[in-house]
Amino acid sequence: AQSVTQLDSHVSVSEGTPVLLRCNYSSSYSPSLFWYVQHPNKGLQLLLKYTSAATLVKGINGFEAEFKKSETSFHLTKPSAHMSDAAEYFCVVSSNAGGTSYGKLTFGQGTILTVHP
């Protein structure tokens, strides 16, 4: 079984300040981890993914995340928030559960990021 917990349902920051969106996961198998972003009434866009290579993953738009196996965490960070970053962010885990050859995605509840001028 696998699960994802996003620790904050809402995060509010000022433009130009750092962003931290927290995510903890649980997986019985070696997981792949993703962060997706969803702007209002839009589809989901992949920000970054961890697939057992480097533990610090860089994504688009200045976002990055660090995989910490000992803490079962995959927190998303950005040094300086921009107004256009305001959106909902989903932490996602995928694993070859039960010997399947594909990844079934399990989504966290989402974190809504608000950026103030």
Next chain:
Amino acid sequence: NAGVMQNPRHLVRRRGQEARLRCSPMKGHSHVYWYRQLPEEGLKFMVYLQKENIIDESGMPKERFSAEFPKEGPSILRIQQVVRGDSAAYFCASSPPSGGSWNEQFFGPGTRLTVL
């Protein structure tokens, strides 16, 4: 290369009617996934299909819901006799045929179903 296409973007149905949601995967992708997003919740896996085959439907409600991905044409998610609780955003995603949990899934814009 067009992305994942879904139509309609918005669908309004009355209780008891049927809803048909369509998904055209990205070119070259033969794997299709359907997810449902209820208000205030994250996306929940419903079904995984390859061409002409349902691979995993463990997230599908046992009644009224069905999905297909024919040899030709889009994937269809069909909801019969809709109820108010079916109101949600339904997202389709596709991935290339090489498989593996590391495959990124590319998402469509979603269909927002409202049941009156």
